[in-house]
Amino acid sequence: DVKVTQSSRYLVKRTGEKVFLECVQDMDHENMFWYRQDPGLGLRLIYFSYDVKMKEKGDIPEGYSVSREKKERFSLILESASTNQTSMYLCASKTGGANQPQHFGDGTRLSIL
């Protein structure tokens, strides 16, 4: 089975801090995604990557950046955390083909105080 591992289940940070969320997948998938999930707003795409060092903005990239130096690892960076970035963050990966399923990690519940 595909395993997508997010480094932390729960994280508490302070406003203005630089925050790193890490995601690792073990299936050699080309594509990786970062989403945030908020009550009433559903799942929203922040960034995705289709290859090492390649990245594309999703629907809500403001305030975030990403890094993909190795195929298996995709990092989400909050440059200067703000309270409106308190959310559940989900990482996913999939193979390069169309209509293939995405495999999600268990999420990181991030609180910015």
Place this chain on the structure above:
Amino acid sequence: DAKTTQPNSMESNEEEPVHLPCNHSTISGTDYIHWYRQLPSQGPEYVIHGLTSNVNNRMASLAIAEDRKSSTLILHRATLRDAAVYYCIGFSGGGADGLTFGKGTHLIIQP
């Protein structure tokens, strides 16, 4: 992605079959129907997907109407672990397209 309509919630008894409906009347010919579920405090989990034919895997079956305007996810024998929010998506994305979930169906399993 196609707009989908699902009931807000459904209730079933443990060890009985569950049929979760989804309407997707605006689905295009190239949209696959994907189902995901999300258990409390976990990330979404892929369940099944298909285009025209009915599909089976170890988790569930997917029955797709002949006109493709609706589909049904079938859990053959529900357990308490199947209690989750189930999302149906009409999706024809390329390799790197993100997913958009609607509100889904909250499935409650009674022991």
